[in-house]
Amino acid sequence: MLRYKKIFVNNQCNNNCLYCLYLQKGLLQPSFESIITEITDKEQDGIEFYGGEPTIRSDLVSILLSAKKKGFRRIKLTTNGRAFSDIHFLQSIISAGGNIFEIKLWGSNPHLHDSITQVHGSFIETLRGLDNLTNLLEEKFICIRIPVCEQNYLDLENTVAMILGFGINRIILSYSGHNLSFRKTIIHIKNAINIAILNRTWILTEGLPFCIMNGLEPHIIEIYLGWNNLGRRSFQQHKNCIDCIFRDLCPGIQSDYLKRFGEDEFLPVKDSKYFSDIKALYG
Numbered sequence: 001m002l003r004y005k006k007i008f009v010n011n012q013c014n015n016n017c018l019y020c021l022y023l024q025k026g027l028l029q030p031s032f033e034s035i036i037t038e039i040t041d042k043e044q045d046g047i048e049f050y051g052g053e054p055t056i057r058s059d060l061v062s063i064l065l066s067a068k069k070k071g072f073r074r075i076k077l078t079t080n081g082r083a084f085s086d087i088h089f090l091q092s093i094i095s096a097g098g099n100i101f102e103i104k105l106w107g108s109n110p111h112l113h114d115s116i117t118q119v120h121g122s123f124i125e126t127l128r129g130l131d132n133l134t135n136l137l138e139e140k141f142i143c144i145r146i147p148v149c150e151q152n153y154l155d156l157e158n159t160v161a162m163i164l165g166f167g168i169n170r171i172i173l174s175y176s177g178h179n180l181s182f183r184k185t186i187i188h189i190k191n192a193i194n195i196a197i198l199n200r201t202w203i204l205t206e207g208l209p210f211c212i213m214n215g216l217e218p219h220i221i222e223i224y225l226g227w228n229n230l231g232r233r234s235f236q237q238h239k240n241c242i243d244c245i246f247r248d249l250c251p252g253i254q255s256d257y258l259k260r261f262g263e264d265e266f267l268p269v270k271d272s273k274y275f276s277d278i279k280a281l282y283g
C-alpha cells in the first residue's frame with residue numbers, strides 16, 4: 001500500500017465530532033509558509049493534507065497547487081466532505097490537483113451521523129459532497145472512513161450497505177478504542193466486511209489484532225502500513241500471545257484496552273492460511 005507524506009493543515013473544523021483525534025490535542029494552527037516549506041521537502045510520491053478540516057482553509061487551493069507544481073502525483077485530502085456539496089468549490093479542488101479523497105462518515109442516517117458530528121445537516125452535506133465527487137472525478141479514488149464507536153457499532157452493516165451505492169473504492173472501519181469492547185463490536189465488523197466483499201469493494205480494518213480478525217487477516221490495514229498508523233499508541237502482549245503464531249508480527253493489544261477490559265477475549269491464533277503471506281509482507 002502506498003505511503004503519503006502527511007501534512008497537518010488546519011486545527012479548525014466545521015464539525016465537532018465527539019471522538020475527534022485532532023481537535024482535542026490543542027495543536028497549533030500551521031501557517032501557509034510552514035505548510036509550503038513541508039511541501040518543498042518531497043520524499044514520497046504522494047502527499048496527504050489533513051486536519052481538523054482542510055477544506056475550510058481559505059488558502060487550500062494555493063496549497064494544493066503548490067503540491068501539484070512540486071510534482072506530487074497523488075494529492076490526498078482527508079475531509080468530512082461537507083464543502084464538496086458546493087460543486088464549484090469541488091471543481092476548484094480537483095483543478096488544483098486533488099485526486100484522492102478520504103471522507104469520514106459516522107452512520108447510515110442523519111440522526112446518527114449528526115448526533116456524533118454535533119452539527120445538524122452535516123450528514124446531508126457529506127452525502128451531497130460524496131455524490132458530487134463520484135460524478136465529477138473520472139480518475140477517482142474515494143475512500144470512506146467509518147470510525148467505530150459506542151453510538152454507531154450497531155449501524156455498521158447499514159452504513160457499509162448504504163455507501164456501496166456510491167461506487168467508492170475503499171472502506172476503512174477504524175477502531176481506536178473509545179471505551180468499546182471488541183467482544184461487542186466484532187460481529188458487526190465482520191458482517192460489514194462480508195457485505196463489502198459480496199459487493200466486490202475493498203474493505204480494511206484499523207486497530208483490530210489478528211486474534212480478533214481470525215479468518216479475515218488480509219483486511220487488517222496494519223499488515224500494510226504498520227501498527228502506529230492511528231498515531232502513537234502503546235501496545236502490550238498478554239499471557240496468551242506466547243502460543244500465537246502471529247506473536248512476532250503483532251505488538252499485542254493497546255495497553256489502555258487491556259486495563260479496561262482485561263485479556264480473556266484474546267485467544268491465540270494456532271493456524272492461519274494467510275500466515276506465510278503476511279509474514280512475507282513484513283520482510
Ligand code: SF4
Pocket residue numbers: 209210211212237238240241244245246247248250251252253266267268269
Ligand atoms: S500475538 Fe497476542 S494480541 Fe497478537 S494476535 Fe496473537 S494473541 Fe492476539
